[in-house]
Amino acid sequence: MENAVYGPRDPSLLYLQNDHRSSALTESNMDTSIRVRRSDHGIWSVFHRPHNPHPHPRVLSYLVQMKLYGVYRCRRMQADWALITALVERWRQETHTFHLRVGEVTVTLQDVALIYGLPVDGRPVIGVDTHRRTREWQQYCMTWLGFTPDSSKIKGSKLSVKALSEYLINNPVLDNSTYEHLIHYTRGIAFLIVGGIMCPDHTGDSIPLMYLRHLEDLDALDGLHRRWSPEFDEEVTLLAATLGKQNLLPHLFSEPKSKGFECEFGIGSFMKLVEDIVNYM
Template identity: 50%
Template sequence: MGFYGVLLCGSRQFDNHLITALVERWRRETHTFHFRCGEATITLQDISIIWGLPIDGEPVIGIDVSYRVEEWQHICLSLLGFTPLTSHFKGGHLSMTALYEYCMAAHIDDNSPDIDVVKYTLYVALMIIGGIMVPDYQGGSIRLIFLQLLRDIERIRSYSWESAVLAFLYRELCNETRIEKAIISGPLFILQVWAWSRIIFVNPDMNGLSLTVRQNEFEENIPYAPYGARWSNVFSYTHSPTHAVRIIRDCFDRMTNVEFNWIVYNKKDVDVKAIISTYDNRIWRCVCPLICFDIVEMHRPDRVLRQFKMRQSIPRPAVDNDNLHTVNRTCHRNTDWREYHKDAIILWNEKLSNAARGELKEWVPG
């Protein structure tokens, strides 16, 4: 399915103060962080190398059907092999507790029938999608809208899960800039690893441990654990600010070019090389819409060409995205999002023809 890299990266405790300071630097109209040394952002390249998710494929989108609880129970039984209790449902969400209890009770071994193995595998995939990649802001529940994409286990890898993750993260960052928003969700592991990798003064010490690159024996296309697995070691924050938003804000205010790593990924590293050799690198520089059902957010690598070892040119004017931010599932129940966002899907399918270009240069900080 392409999700194994996410499992290898595991999870970490988030520094909410660092995330708060980053949100304060986020701009909804450009989808970039505005630092003193220039604009920077999380791109498709970052998601691809950190988690190793599939990128080039169909958008993660479908029909948003409002099923009754009884219908959701039938769907869970047919796809996942168990029937959650009525109390475990809340609208189109399923309690994480129900999935955990099923996981503990299920018994899968080498003698299990293939159908049982497939159902258990789909359950694990739903946990990864709804619990790690696009976690629900309500906490403790998973959105069942993704089940429709899991019906055919052979097609799951054909979707661009990477662009869906980035779209969801962009939307959460944009929503969090509103004064009335107090809780941020989304793949915060990606946001934190991105900040640690690029912003020198928030980078934790590795305690003398080497960066671990674990062999992945199950994936043919991703032979090594992705870059994000490096950050599974135990860290020390002796020389970096943590859990102190005022100090991090002050550091951001004074940050210079030499304190920001524009070029992070080394092609000679086996975990990075394994990802880079898989794709046409133009796909990471595509100025295109990112789609995740109701969410459509623009990807603007043309504003951060220095992250691609290119000279930054004057980018296209920023576009007001507020009309997209008002679109959500609450106001559009039983919507076929493939039809609603058909123009965005066309642009996504033509993305390689709209890759940002720039003059390559040997980047020298400062």
């Protein structure tokens, strides 16, 4: 076991082996499964209730319009952590592909379109995290979400997932709900889908409020997009769609080995995509 060699025989192409997770494999951690980052408990806590198992039809119509219904429709699945761990150990950042015994494979835009119905053409939506005072963020939430979260529920520019989900649970959309409440509620659901499922925060319990800026005018939305932004050297957009020459999952499995086998996947990773593909396999 000590003499085993993990990784490429020729490092000229796969030159990041020293930082690759497989280089940290030892006999003691060979069977250790890693966990993925997820903040989707908020959205599913809203609808995992006997009296409210699905969004109101008025809300669903907006989710369909925004091209987010496919993500909601897949629901929350129990991932096979051992299988995902095996995929992590075979993912190469240099080529953005999984190196398997049968050859190289990767996740493509066609997979995104077929599984979730997300648009793969159009202008990408990008944004930058901005600094505001807590009171200003509270006012912002009141304007666009219809409620003012407690100051303790806002950390920096991030809103507590629990605070938003509890508000949505206690204030559902009904047949006689006003148009204003419908829009606030729908925007909150879309916010949980985008920030909780597609772009989970590293904390696992909060969502960056910069995503909410792109949901201000629901009637003007016809699908959201996401891409890697070289300008900011990080993923700062919403949904995986228009990527140009960039790969769909640029740093999905790029955590350094120094974090061992207890770390999570990279910031902004659309981890549910990999989970769903694994379940479909």
